[in-house]
Amino acid sequence: MSGSYGPLFRRVIYPAYETVLRRRGTLAYAAEYEANSWLSTDEIAHLQWRKLERLVAHCWEHVPYYRARWTKSGIEDPRDIRNVDDYARLPILTKQDVRDNFEQLKSSRHRGRLLYKTTGGSTGEPLTIGYTRESYERRTAVMFRGYGWANAKLGRRALYLWGVASQGFKERLHHALFNRRMLDIYNMSDANMHEYVREIDRRRPEIIVSYVASIVRLSQWLLKNGVRVHAPQAVLCAAEPLYEYQRKLIEQAFGCQVYNTYGCREFMLIASECEQRDGLHVNADHLRVELGDHIFASTERGIPRQVLVTDLHNYGAPLLRYANGDMASERKGACACGRGLPLLDKIEGRSMDALRTPQGHYVGELLEHLMFDTPGIARFQAVQSRVDVIDISIVRQAHFRESSLECIRASMHDAYGDGVRLNFHYADEIPLTPTGKLRVAISTLCASATAVMTQLTLSWERMSLDPVMVALA
Numbered sequence: 171m172s173g174s175y176g177p178l179f180r181r182v183i184y185p186a187y188e189t190v191l192r193r194r195g196t197l198a199y200a201a202e203y204e205a206n207s208w209l210s211t212d213e214i215a216h217l218q219w220r221k222l223e224r225l226v227a228h229c230w231e232h233v234p235y236y237r238a239r240w241t242k243s244g245i246e247d248p249r250d251i252r253n254v255d256d257y258a259r260l261p262i263l264t265k266q267d268v269r270d271n272f273e274q275l276k277s278s279r280h281r282g283r284l285l286y287k288t289t290g291g292s293t294g295e296p297l298t299i300g301y302t303r304e305s306y307e308r309r310t311a312v313m314f315r316g317y318g319w320a321n322a323k324l325g326r327r328a329l330y331l332w333g334v335a336s337q338g339f340k341e342r343l344h345h346a347l348f349n350r351r352m353l354d355i356y357n358m359s360d361a362n363m364h365e366y367v368r369e370i371d372r373r374r375p376e377i378i379v380s381y382v383a384s385i386v387r388l389s390q391w392l393l394k395n396g397v398r399v400h401a402p403q404a405v406l407c408a409a410e411p412l413y414e415y416q417r418k419l420i421e422q423a424f425g426c427q428v429y430n431t432y433g434c435r436e437f438m439l440i441a442s443e444c445e446q447r448d449g450l451h452v453n454a455d456h457l458r459v460e461l462g463d464h465i466f467a468s469t470e471r472g473i474p475r476q477v478l479v480t481d482l483h484n485y486g487a488p489l490l491r492y493a494n495g496d497m498a499s500e501r502k503g504a505c506a507c508g509r510g511l512p513l514l515d516k517i518e519g520r521s522m523d524a525l526r527t528p529q530g531h532y533v534g535e536l537l538e539h540l541m542f543d544t545p546g547i548a549r550f551q552a553v554q555s556r557v558d559v560i561d562i563s564i565v566r567q568a569h570f571r572e573s574s575l576e577c578i579r580a581s582m583h584d585a586y587g588d589g590v591r592l593n594f595h596y597a598d599e600i601p602l603t604p605t606g607k608l609r610v611a612i613s614t615l616c617a618s619a620t621a622v623m624t625q626l627t628l629s630w631e632r633m634s635l636d637p638v639m640v641a642l643a
Contacts, residue, residue: 175349179325183347195304199311206455207315211510214454219254221482222458226251228277229488235274236490258460262478263492265297272487276300280486289435299436300487308483309438312456316442319451320404320429322377324348329373329402331355331366331380331388351375355384356602363391371400378402378424382410383608389423390548401425408433410608411517432517434494437479441514449501449513457481459514460491461500474499474518525554525611527586537611540578546570551600554613558590563597 188196206214229236230248239261251257268275276284284300301309314324322328328350337345337352345352351373353366366388370378378385385405392399405420405428412430420428431442432450437457441450452459458480474497480490501513525537541550541564549565560582575594582592602608 176323176325176327179347179349180323184324187347194307196307196310196314199308200314203308203312203315203453203455207451207509207511209455209510211504211512214510214512218454218458218482222254222257222480225480225482225485225488225490226257228279228485229490232277232279232485233275233488234278235271236488238274257458257491258462260491262462263490265493265495268297268299268489268492272298272300275489276487277485284486287435297436299489301481301484302486305481305484305486308456312453313433313439316431316439316451316453317406319442319444320377320406320427322379322404322406326376327373328377328379329353329370329375331358331378331384333381355381358384358387359599360391363388364397367392367397367399374400376403377406378404379406379408382407382412382416383602385420386416387549389420392423393419399424404429406431430517432498432514434479434496436489436492436494437481440477440479441517444505444507444509446505446507448505449515450517451505451509451511452514454511456483461498474516525552525560525586525613526557526615528557528589529587537582540581541610544574544578546574549600549608550610551608552611554611554615557615559593560586560590561593561595563595563600565597565600 185197188194189198206217209217227248230240231237243261245251251260280302283302285303285306286298286300288296288298317323326349328348330350330352332352332354333356334352334354351369353369358366380388385407391397401424404426405424407417407420407428408431412428417428417430427447429443429447430450431439433439433441439453440457440459441452443450460478461475462478477494477496477498478491479494480492481488497518499515499518501515503513504510505513537550537552541547546567546569547564548567551563553561553563555561579592579594583590586592600608
């Protein structure tokens with residue numbers, strides 16, 4: 171499609187479809203969110219608190235689960251929750267809480283009128299969430315805002331490297347109208363990489379949106395084989411943490427700027443980078459995001475903590491202080507772009523993927539850097555089922571040297587301690603998850619940690635010390 175299609179789609183086709191035909195408020199919400207982004211930090215905090223007050227009152231009156239649990243915690247009236255500090259003492263909502271209390275989490279005012287989605291997550295254990303039509307429209311609108319900061323506006327010629335199930339005629343037509351092409355990455359391998367390159371050159375996308383693992387793997391193949399490919403105007407990374415060395419690798423291979431985004435299936439887009447690419451702006455006018463101490467995390471500044479999310483507009487089956495299983499760190503200060511939305515520094519990935527020392531410290535990105543900086547390693551995966559044992563699988567390339575293992579082993583012993591046994595294995599391939607992602611680290615230690623953390627925060631009256639909370643207003 172020509173370059174004139176994007177403006178035509180944004181100004182005529184999509185408004186006619188979304189506003190007139192489907193009678194949805196997506197574009198009105200998009201205009202609202204665009205205006206909100208230029209409010210000051212204090213104004214956004216005030217706006218968020220007004221929305222949060224209304225949501226808390228609604229949950230008290232119409233959502234049986236919250237009234238019962240808050241009453242058990244010593245709250246006799248929603249007006250007891252007077253500010254964000256009071257709100258931060260409310261019990262955390264876990265995935266298991268949602269599974270066990272799904273019907274009780276539905277609002278009495280919205281029964282029979284909810285939309286639903288089910289996610290298996292990294293563990294494959296199903297989780298169904300409910301949400302309202304307004305919540306869906308607002309989620310779509312805030313995604314348009316975040317993608318627009320990378321100039322990935324509606325109707326621009328886009329190519330997605332994504333986990334795609336078989337597509338029928340309706341799905342293909344839908345994507346064609348949006349001017350995007352979906353490439354399935356489930357079967358990506360070195361043997362068929364040229365097919366992805368051919369499609370990028372044929373499509374000549376202005377924007378590429380991809381899972382991090384997929385675009386990194388394609389970038390490595392391009393650089394290794396000296397292959398040049400069509401350069402889009404930007405690459406947007408999603409679904410997995412993006413590390414700086416990966417950003418540089420992608421930029422070298424594709425010759426364009428790379429933008430980071432952060433979201434999850436329960437809420438869609440949570441935060442994204444603007445033109446400055448200096449932290450991810452949290453959609454604080456749409457969600458409330460808190461960073462709470464992880465049970466194993468140090469209290470040092472900048473250490474990643476568990477992400478807690480509240481959808482401020484889902485009144486149908488509200489998720490308040492929901493632990494989505496991710497870890498992130500806060501970015502202090504304001505962005506040079508002038509937007510008042512607060513910033514996340516890094517998304518560290520799933521808490522279940524955090525490897526620990528016997529002393530309980532989270533090590534962070536060390537393993538990624540070690541493997542990336544070692545020549546001859548194509549992919550790897552570390553599994554920690556005991557605190558004193560880590561099993562590392564490595565997919566080797568032709569120029570891999572056995573002596574490299576000793577350097578990796580020494581660096582890992584420095585980080586994890588000599589009391590941790592490191593078992594190295596060679597593998598022909600490391601499979602992706604059912605959702606098309608590469609888990610480079612897997613820990614089965616976190617299930618018990620999460621249970622302990624939940625018990626520690628069950629009741630604000632029983633706590634001898636308030637948990638250290640950083641609220642991203």
